[in-house]
Amino acid sequence: MRQTLLADVAPVHPAVPYIGIDEAGRGCLAGPVVAAAVILPPHADAAALAALLPALAGLTDSKKLTAAKREALAPRIREHAVAWGLGVVWPRDIERINILQATFHAMWRAVRALRPGGAAAGFDLAQRPLLPLIIDGDKTIPAAVFAGQAPCPARAAPPAPACPAPAQRAVIGGDALIPAVSAASILAKTFRDRLMVALDQRFPGYGLALHKGYGTAEHMAAIADLGPCPQHRATFRGVRPEAGQTQGSLL
Template sequence: MSRWPPRFPVRRAASLRTFEFALERNGLGPVAGVDEAGRGACAGPLVVAACVLKPTQLVSLADLDDSKRLTEATRETLYKAVTRYALSWSAVVIDSAEIDRIGVHVANIEGMRRAVAGLDVVPGYVLSDGFAVPGLTVPSLPVIGGDGAAACIAAASIIAKVTRDRIMVAMDDEVPGYDFAVHKGYSTAHHMACIDRHGPSAVHRMSYRNVASRAASDPDSTTIGLSDEC
């Protein structure tokens, strides 16, 4: 009985397309990358994106990298290029209430499955950043440091990060007093001081310990399934 997915050597390439090129050479394309933004935040949504790049390397995507290593201006430029030139892309937004209900890891995995399902093309293979994604209908491989090692994951990382940052900037107007446009919902000292001053808001993740501890004196707050993520 043959092994699936098949084993094959991955030859070193001078770009982030090494994994994609190897898979496509062996008939396993198109290759989708998936990544998330906001897992470590304690307020706002989790955004998960999937992306399939065209087989040819585009000059406009030459700066692709882990979104966390890029400046905001570079991410915005790459976001426009990726969403314009990618073969297909998809983004899924999971709000704080759902994260509290099912847990951030489950929400992340479910978001990755939904993002892949939302692509306009059916991938032959999926590369994920860091950990396996069970339940996909096609073969997949977790890549350690994937958003800095595979172009399709880097592209998904940029889509997820820019999408979430835009949501948090808009949330700053909708939920004033927390400066979400500054810290994007992550646990900075300034953000924690805002929670201490105003208490947690409706967009905070009540299942996160640092939020729950600040809501302990609020009888309307609930803390189910406390998480150490933030």
Template sequence: MVHSQSTSLVLSDLGFSVTDEPLEIILTKAGLSPICGVDEAGRGPLAGPVVAAAVIFRDCEAVWSARDSKTLTKRRRETCYRAITESLQYAVGVCSHEEIDELNILQASLAAMTRAIAGLDNVPKMILVDGIHAPKACGLVKPIRKGDALVATIGAASIVAKVHRDRIMEEFDRVYPGYGFARHMGYPTEQHRTALKRLGPCPIHRRTFKGVRELLQTAADAQ
């Protein structure tokens, strides 16, 4: 395994030298288990919740086959999701569109991560988080840039979060037809923007997001 500069910096920050072993194995040998990987899905969409997942590391194929969910096909992501959820301890945290509008998307994402970590049966000693911001949690928390692609357990969490959120949006597609939520999952695609202009925002749209906020203001001005 070839470590990137980012992974090397993580090891250095934690007082470890760079080796060919995965980060999780090194941390386990150092007595920092249980180790938890955390990631979120749904920061960019104009509608729906942000979802975070926390996955407890175990040395098994389900972990090592995990990759950043954004690089996988839907079929491959579903296969990995089943393997991860059947083999590993995990929990999911959700922040609704209302909470996103109230808190802002960053704070809502961190809150979803905190909820996911709190939902685990075991309290992790080491929490590896994708990105540069750390959620509130017991234990040592280490944010890692591009962690979903660099650290297998974070990659596993990214898959769980993505699939869980996609399923929520597929259900919303049945409740609010016409927007195409099952296709774009609430992201600001051309199809979604066109539907928004035609139908107006529905109850799960994020009122504070650009592209929704302006439509609401235009409607208010017209009254």
């Protein structure tokens, strides 16, 4: 059966609850890919949300914000969200299933990990499987992920329980256009940045705290000098060029 897309059904009014989703770290050479899912209080548009919750004024694509602004907004998002969640997929799993599939699994893990935020009063998280997903990019989560397919067949762990596939919409540039997606972008980015700072302490010499795992000249030079560490993605060109693979894109 064809997966239901929001484009196939009546448009969802912004005042209707939905789950905004975005990721961070897809293009890095080291560290995990992290996704966040956020449900915000009902609002008519971004201006109405800012009027309702002045603390959330300025939500936009995390890449357009300074690190200080992102760090200031992240706790406000958790405080004023109806619900929020994070999903992480680590390098060994990225190598097994490729970065695009790993990103899909991180997104669904974030949805499954939704926890009440400060504005959760009166909202039943049991409604979660019924809420539509709005995802930054041009791709939606494949039905196999909702069906509980294990992300890494080599693992002995049982697959996640199967869930009905929700309605979805992929929106290019959604992290700058849709408040809940912007909020997810900020939570994913700030969580991953803090994680990379911690990993820099465990794997010194690569500058992970500075470049957060992206392929800067300094990072590439460190890999050439020291060799990859366990947090590097061995299938990525630049870590092991002879094993480079074509990685999927969500834009």
